[in-house]
Amino acid sequence: MAGVLAFLAGPLVAESGAAPAAELAFVKGVLAELQARSFRWDREYCGYIGYTAEGELVASRARRGTADSCLPPWPRRFDPVASYHTHGGYDPGAWSEIPSDIDIVSDAADGIDGYVATPGGRLWYIDGSERMARQICGVGCLPMDADFAPETDITVAESYSYEDLLGILSH
Numbered sequence: 624m625a626g627v628l629a630f631l632a633g634p635l636v637a638e639s640g641a642a643p644a645a646e647l648a649f650v651k652g653v654l655a656e657l658q659a660r661s662f663r664w665d666r667e668y669c670g671y672i673g674y675t676a677e678g679e680l681v682a683s684r685a686r687r688g689t690a691d692s693c694l695p696p697w698p699r700r701f702d703p704v705a706s707y708h709t710h711g712g713y714d715p716g717a718w719s720e721i722p723s724d725i726d727i728v729s730d731a732a733d734g735i736d737g738y739v740a741t742p743g744g745r746l747w748y749i750d751g752s753e754r755m756a757r758q759i760c761g762v763g764c765l766p767m768d769a770d771f772a773p774e775t776d777i778t779v780a781e782s783y784s785y786e787d788l789l790g791i792l793s794h
Contacts, residue, residue: 670707
């Protein structure tokens with residue numbers, strides 16, 4: 624946790640030459656630390672992860688967004704490979720357990736991938752080039768909002784295309 628605490632004060636640095644498994648572990652640590660803040664303030668928190676010129680995996684400082692959006696500044700000290708953000712606190716009227724079509728469009732437009740943490744503790748991977756969202760792990764994989772209740776009006780799938788999300792979220 625000491626590395627994550629360093630993240631709160633500034634960029635977090637992982638081992639040099641991190642592989643995709645290390646990237647996933649890294650982003651899980653970043654998002655796990657942000658979940659409590661996200662629930663407490665019912666706000667999204669967001670940022671970017673990427674590699675420095677020396678090959679170190681880093682995360683930008685998290686930016687506090689609104690209850691349903693967040694726009695971090697583009698990092699200047701490293702080249703981002705993915706965005707990350709939380710979905711705030713649990714709201715029974717919101718579809719916060721799945722990524723939004725905007726989550727996919729934003730990453731695709733930036734030419735990167737993304738990671739999304741939900742109030743139920745799910746972790747999603749956004750493949751920007753394929754315009755797909757894939758659930759990495761389900762309920763309780765990351766810290767959960769104490770108010771979380773499983774969705775009763777939707778079965779959360781393992782993956783969604785951009786078109787799938789447009790259809791679901793337009794109802």
